Amino acid sequence: xxxxxxxxxxxxxxxxxxxxxxxxxxxxxxxxxxxxxxxxxxxxxxxxxxxxxxxxxxxxxxxxxxxxxxxxxxxxxxxxxxxxxxxxxxxxxxxxxxxxxxxxxxxxxxxxxxxxxxxxxxxxxxxxxxxxxxxxxxxxxxxxxxxxxxxxxxxxxxxxxxxxxxxxxxxxxxxxxxxxxxxxxxxxxxxxxxxxxxxxxxxxxxxxxxxxxxxxxxxxxxxxxxxxxxxxxxxxxxxxxxxxxxxxxxxxxxxxxxxxxxxxxxxx
Amino acid sequence: xxxxxxxxxxxxxxxxxxxxxxxxxxxxxxxxxxxxxxxxxxxxxxxxxxxxxxxxxxxxxxxxxxxxxxxxxxxxxxxxxxxxxxxxxxxxxxxxxxxxxxxxxxxxxxxxxxxxxxxxxxxxxxxxxxxxxxxxxxxxxxxxxxxxxxxxxxxxxxxxxxxxxxxxxxxxxxxxxxxxxxxxxxxxxxxxxxxxxxxxxxxxxxxxxxxxxxxxxxxxxxxxxxxxxxxxxxxxxxxxxxxxxxxxxxxxxxxxxxxxxxxxxxxxxxxxxxxxxxxxxxxxxxxxxxxxxxxxxxxxxxxxxxxxxxxxxxxxxxxxxxxxxxxxxxxxxxxxxxxxxxxxxxxxxxxxxxxxxxxxxxxxxxxxxxxxxxxxxxxxxxxxxxxxxxxxxxxxxxxxxxxxx
Ligand SMILES: Nc1ncnc2c1ncn2[C@@H]1O[C@H](COP(=O)(O)OP(=O)(O)OP(=O)(O)O)[C@@H](O)[C@H]1O
Ligand SMILES: [Mg+2]
Numbered sequence: 001x002x003x004x005x006x007x008x009x010x011x012x013x014x015x016x017x018x019x020x021x022x023x024x025x026x027x028x029x030x031x032x033x034x035x036x037x038x039x040x041x042x043x044x045x046x047x048x049x050x051x052x053x054x055x056x057x058x059x060x061x062x063x064x065x066x067x068x069x070x071x072x073x074x075x076x077x078x079x080x081x082x083x084x085x086x087x088x089x090x091x092x093x094x095x096x097x098x099x100x101x102x103x104x105x106x107x108x109x110x111x112x113x114x115x116x117x118x119x120x121x122x123x124x125x126x127x128x129x130x131x132x133x134x135x136x137x138x139x140x141x142x143x144x145x146x147x148x149x150x151x152x153x154x155x156x157x158x159x160x161x162x163x164x165x166x167x168x169x170x171x172x173x174x175x176x177x178x179x180x181x182x183x184x185x186x187x188x189x190x191x192x193x194x195x196x197x198x199x200x201x202x203x204x205x206x207x208x209x210x211x212x213x214x215x216x217x218x219x220x221x222x223x224x225x226x227x228x229x230x231x232x233x234x235x236x237x238x239x240x241x242x243x244x245x246x247x248x249x250x251x252x253x254x255x256x257x258x259x260x261x262x263x264x265x266x267x268x
Numbered sequence: 269x270x271x272x273x274x275x276x277x278x279x280x281x282x283x284x285x286x287x288x289x290x291x292x293x294x295x296x297x298x299x300x301x302x303x304x305x306x307x308x309x310x311x312x313x314x315x316x317x318x319x320x321x322x323x324x325x326x327x328x329x330x331x332x333x334x335x336x337x338x339x340x341x342x343x344x345x346x347x348x349x350x351x352x353x354x355x356x357x358x359x360x361x362x363x364x365x366x367x368x369x370x371x372x373x374x375x376x377x378x379x380x381x382x383x384x385x386x387x388x389x390x391x392x393x394x395x396x397x398x399x400x401x402x403x404x405x406x407x408x409x410x411x412x413x414x415x416x417x418x419x420x421x422x423x424x425x426x427x428x429x430x431x432x433x434x435x436x437x438x439x440x441x442x443x444x445x446x447x448x449x450x451x452x453x454x455x456x457x458x459x460x461x462x463x464x465x466x467x468x469x470x471x472x473x474x475x476x477x478x479x480x481x482x483x484x485x486x487x488x489x490x491x492x493x494x495x496x497x498x499x500x501x502x503x504x505x506x507x508x509x510x511x512x513x514x515x516x517x518x519x520x521x522x523x524x525x526x527x528x529x530x531x532x533x534x535x536x537x538x539x540x541x542x543x544x545x546x547x548x549x550x551x552x553x554x555x556x557x558x559x560x561x562x563x564x565x566x567x568x569x570x571x572x573x574x575x576x577x578x579x580x581x582x583x584x585x586x587x588x589x590x591x592x593x594x595x596x597x598x599x600x601x602x603x604x605x606x607x608x609x610x611x612x613x614x615x616x617x618x619x620x621x622x623x624x625x626x627x628x629x630x631x632x633x634x635x636x637x638x639x640x641x642x643x644x645x646x647x648x649x650x651x652x653x654x655x656x657x658x659x660x661x662x663x664x665x666x667x668x669x670x671x672x673x
Binding site for chain 2: 056076077089097098099100104109110111112113116122
């Protein structure tokens with residue numbers, strides 16, 4: 001069965017007298033365990049689409065079926081429950097709680113579960129999720145004590161901790177360097193291999209190559225929807241460490257030699 | 269939402285902003301502390317007043333000239349001239365329940381001894397006045413009935429006068445002058461401390477009323493009759509008999525009102541405790557204003573905090589928090605803040621009461637009710653002033669909240 005189904009989705013923003021049609025009739029069907037990249041120029045409506053998919057925003061027209069259920073029929077509380085249990089959302093800006101440790105950030109969605117988990121269970125699941133993203137040794141670090149890539153991993157762990165069916169990631173690599181981006185993509189591919197449906201917004205074609213399906217938005221409409229065999233991020237990472245790092249090492253080494261100056265004589 | 273997570277999340281949020289939490293709680297600390305201190309002091313003062321009324325003497329009835337409202341506690345300064353020395357003598361001699369009666373006049377006079385002088389209230393009283401007041405002599409003796417009869421020029425003085433005029437040397441047998449009259453000091457009163465109204469009771473001189481009325485005060489009528497009754501059971505009978513006797517002596521027709529007012533020691537006490545209760549309430553309401561201001565402080569901080577934490581709220585909503593969860597979180601935050609402040613306030617209040625009471629020489633009284641009420645009120649303040657910001661937060665739209673910088 002299809003996990004997500006969009007039919008003629010429109011979203012119009014009204015700011016005073018000005019109307020902006022961010023989405024103008026999007027039809028999209030995403031199946032179980034697909035890894036889909038959404039691309040498009042800035043302002044084409046990618047974030048708007050993700051917000052609607054994430055039940056954070058509702059369309060002005062059209063129908064959105066999630067697991068066969070029409071989202072428009074749900075009330076605020078039911079939507080909150082879907083955000084909590086079915087969907088995992090990764091924001092471009094991380095949105096971690098400041099001065100709060102990684103594990104507490106990851107625990108957050110579990111606190112809002114309807115069923116009552118024990119504190120031990122909550123702790124264990126947060127630790128497990130951080131383990132999956134490779135941060136098992138950073139449980140007690142606060143966001144200021146983490147690198148950008150690590151923060152994004154915490155955000156992914158937070159999205160995973162509820163064991164969602166769908167992971168929605170709005171530019172998860174937007175703030176990261178190429179190497180860290182590859183690591184995040186490698187993680188996402190692994191999760192996808194395990195059966196998680198993934199929709200990821202990106203504006204970098206190199207990143208989109210790792211998805212099996214690429215949808216391109218322009219002016220609120222889908223302009224292209226293609227499938228192909230994706231690259232494996234794990235392979236790229238392996239290549240990376242041999243070529244790029246060696247090259248960088250050499251370049252740095254040369255410069256060190258030429259720029260080395262004798263130490264200052266300090267008179268006594 | 270997980271129930272035990274509500275206080276957990278609220279506490280975490282408060283801990284993330286320790287400084288702000290403390291400063292906000294300070295408003296409540298001051299408010300609750302003020303309430304507890306004020307109530308404690310008011311009650312301490314009340315207890316002190318009661319204690320002093322008891323020190324007035326045993327089974328005492330005061331007869332004032334003219335008609336007075338009960339509640340005019342101000343003893344003395346009788347406006348009407350209706351009570352005479354003869355009235356006092358008649359009370360003592362004709363009513364068996366009356367064991368002592370002293371006609372009193374009071375006037376502020378300058379006492380001169382050598383090159384020193386001191387202004388003090390000089391009282392004219394009868395020989396049994398000290399018995400009525402239950403006031404012992406420390407040194408020397410009280411004047412006798414015989415001395416009263418012949419208007420002897422003698423005086424018994426209080427501790428303050430001894431200090432001011434004699435600077436510690438023995439005053440017995442010395443002569444002080446009042447309006448040119450030489451008075452021999454024959455006794456010194458034991459110290460008595462502050463009076464109901466806060467004046468120093470030891471600052472006085474007592475002379476026989478025969479000397480005091482015309483020659484010192486220049487008055488012919490008594491300002492008050494101090495009467496002592498045999499025992500407590502006889503108080504009501506004595507009161508009735510005094511009324512009858514005085515009406516008869518003053519030749520009042522049955523339709524005429526009394527031209528005097530009788531107050532028992534108990535009534536004086538009632539008025540005094542009533543006054544101190546009113547004071548307590550007054551102080552408590554002033555303190556409540558402080559608490560109210562503290563509450564507004566909480567509301568202000570919570571509002572700022574909701575605005576500041578819009579993104580946090582947005583994120584919580586995005587990961588599945590429901591409106592009521594957010595509402596509850598902010599509400600509990602405000603309540604915890606207030607309860608913290610309440611407990612701190614109790615601590616501050618207890619210390620402040622202890623310190624002030626020890627300076628004022630009052631007993632420090634703490635009422636558990638005041639503490640319970642103060643903490644209850646502070647929790648209510650938390651709910652009341654926390655609700656609007658909390659409700660505002662719970663109404664936020666997740667994406668709008670997340671987008672806000
Ligand atoms: N809250 C809003 N109010 C009004 N207009 C909005 C709002 N959010 C988005 N828009 C408009 O909708 C259009 C699509 O915005 P959206 O954020 O979806 O673009 P995007 O594809 O995510 O762009 P980017 O790659 O820069 O993130 C833009 O023209 C934008 O100005
Ligand atoms: Mg965007």
